[in-house]
Amino acid sequence: MYSALIVNHFIDPEFVGDIASPQIEFEIGNSVCGDRIRVQVNTVAGVVNDIAYRAWGCATSIATGDIFCESVKDASLSDLSARSDHEIEAMMGELEPSQHHCIHILNELHRTLITEAQAKGAL
Amino acid sequence: MPYNMFAEVENFGLSPLKLALSSVKELYAMPEEKLADLKLLLIKEAFGYHYENNKFYRNACIEKGISPDGIKTIEDLTKIPLVPIELYKSHDNHKLLSVGLNDIEHEMRSTGTSGIPSVSRRCSDTVDNAVLSVYSIYREFFKISKGAGLYLCPSTEEIPEMGMIKALNMLAGLLDTHRFMMRNESFVPEDMIEQLENWKNQFSRHIIGPPFLINRFIRYLKAANIKVKLDKSSYIITLGGWKRFSGDMLSRQEFNQECIEYLGVEKSQIRDIYGLVESNLMAIDDEHGEKHVSPYGHFSVRDPKQLDREVAVGETGQLAILDPLARSTPGFILTEDLVRLLPGESASGRSGQRMQYIMRLPESKEFGCCAVNLDKRLDDLELEASSGNCPIVA
Numbered sequence: 001m002y003s004a005l006i007v008n009h010f011i012d013p014e015f016v017g018d019i020a021s022p023q024i025e026f027e028i029g030n031s032v033c034g035d036r037i038r039v040q041v042n043t044v045a046g047v048v049n050d051i052a053y054r055a056w057g058c059a060t061s062i063a064t065g066d067i068f069c070e071s072v073k074d075a076s077l078s079d080l081s082a083r084s085d086h087e088i089e090a091m092m093g094e095l096e097p098s099q100h101h102c103i104h105i106l107n108e109l110h111r112t113l114i115t116e117a118q119a120k121g122a123l
Numbered sequence: 124m125p126y127n128m129f130a131e132v133e134n135f136g137l138s139p140l141k142l143a144l145s146s147v148k149e150l151y152a153m154p155e156e157k158l159a160d161l162k163l164l165l166i167k168e169a170f171g172y173h174y175e176n177n178k179f180y181r182n183a184c185i186e187k188g189i190s191p192d193g194i195k196t197i198e199d200l201t202k203i204p205l206v207p208i209e210l211y212k213s214h215d216n217h218k219l220l221s222v223g224l225n226d227i228e229h230e231m232r233s234t235g236t237s238g239i240p241s242v243s244r245r246c247s248d249t250v251d252n253a254v255l256s257v258y259s260i261y262r263e264f265f266k267i268s269k270g271a272g273l274y275l276c277p278s279t280e281e282i283p284e285m286g287m288i289k290a291l292n293m294l295a296g297l298l299d300t301h302r303f304m305m306r307n308e309s310f311v312p313e314d315m316i317e318q319l320e321n322w323k324n325q326f327s328r329h330i331i332g333p334p335f336l337i338n339r340f341i342r343y344l345k346a347a348n349i350k351v352k353l354d355k356s357s358y359i360i361t362l363g364g365w366k367r368f369s370g371d372m373l374s375r376q377e378f379n380q381e382c383i384e385y386l387g388v389e390k391s392q393i394r395d396i397y398g399l400v401e402s403n404l405m406a407i408d409d410e411h412g413e414k415h416v417s418p419y420g421h422f423s424v425r426d427p428k429q430l431d432r433e434v435a436v437g438e439t440g441q442l443a444i445l446d447p448l449a450r451s452t453p454g455f456i457l458t459e460d461l462v463r464l465l466p467g468e469s470a471s472g473r474s475g476q477r478m479q480y481i482m483r484l485p486e487s488k489e490f491g492c493c494a495v496n497l498d499k500r501l502d503d504l505e506l507e508a509s510s511g512n513c514p515i516v517a
């Protein structure tokens with residue numbers, strides 16, 4: 001049911017935690033029944049230099065938070081804003097149909113990070 | 124099942140638990156002491172299994188000085204360490220797993236007022252047990268094998284991982300037809316009445332859903348002064364919380380009375396189910412309105428101020444569930460619900476425990492399941508719609 005990528009990021013996530021005074025903070029999720037992911041980010045000169053997340057939901061969505069943080073750490077916001085849907089989908093590896101909603105979550109995490117970074121003048 | 128028979132069943136390569144799951148009627152007919160002996164064997168085996176396979180849980184047991192050898196009598200079950208239900212909401216709830224993540228077949232969740240989902244993971248063996256249990260219990264209490272189900276909730280297609288909907292949807296497999304009446308957050312009582320009319324004289328018509336949404340339908344019937352007359356073989360089946368988002372409790376007595384008046388059923392046709400997404404056990408109303416606990420599991424009612432102490436039968440306390448069906452996570456759960464076990468013999472003659480749900484613990488931050496959020500969402504939508512209306516009334 002789960003790929004090795006999902007198992008590893010779910011069981012042993014690297015980026016779970018909190019940043020004391022984050023420059024950017026956002027949360028995505030479904031208010032009725034869905035998954036929730038909260039992300040905190042600090043940037044320096046348009047590059048993500050610190051990131052942490054907390055997630056509540058299915059195993060794949062929790063792993064998605066960690067996959068996102070890993071891929072974003074040390075990346076420039078302008079590069080991230082150019083990341084295509086296809087590239088984002090490929091980051092999740094092979095998924096079962098019931099896990100495909102996490103591609104949407106990963107897309108939303110990217111979009112929201114860029115929107116929030118723009119709002120905070122970080123991009 | 125005496126111990127030697129238990130061992131003999133295992134010698135044949137059979138599972139005593141699965142045998143019990145398919146013998147619900149026989150278990151409810153057992154003398155109380157014999158049923159208690161069987162539950163002890165099943166729960167003790169499950170405790171030993173999780174002790175061996177779950178490092179997090181074993182460490183908790185060692186810290187509390189308890190091992191499977193310490194469980195010898197039904198009274199010893201209070202020594203089994205309990206997993207507080209809030210741990211299912213924690214982001215690192217993978218530590219609750221007694222199997223590898225790759226052995227997990229199914230994830231289910233429930234989201235209450237906090238908005239943080241409680242996620243329950245089931246391996247193939249647990250799903251087998253849960254399916255056997257749910258269908259055996261539905262058959263025992265409803266004897267349903269035909270009819271039409273008007274589901275006053277969203278479909279599993281819309282929210283496939285939601286435990287309450289999943290459990291109610293399993294009932295649909297026993298019916299001839301069914302229809303989910305909530306789609307894309309729309310709730311149209313006129314469509315419900317029309318559907319019931321279309322099924323009239325073709326099928327026994329059952330109304331199935333969380334209490335709030337059935338109550339919402341009745342509120343419409345009341346306002347429009349419409350009285351539906353369901354069939355003698357109809358059921359009103361509810362599963363889900365009885366407390367609204369606003370904190371108001373829905374009165375079970377009032378709900379029953381309104382079902383009788385506006386849906387044309389008798390009290391014996393109104394059946395509530397108590398269950399939690401984290402557990403495979405349930406308690407279900409019989410024809411006398413008494414909730415019977417699944418006979419292979421144990422409900423232990425604890426003193427909220429001293430959780431290792433059981434309160435006397437008849438007294439209200441905090442519910443601990445000992446569920447031997449759970450193989451992927453320890454099924455020994457401390458809930459946030461206040462209940463009481465009913466004293467004396469059951470009106471239906473069934474053995475085993477019977478319970479009455481009282482309320483969620485007052486200090487609990489969480490109440491309800493996804494139904495409570497759906498109810499709030501419908502209220503918000505109604506408010507939005509009415510705020511656009513012209514305020515001039517005459």
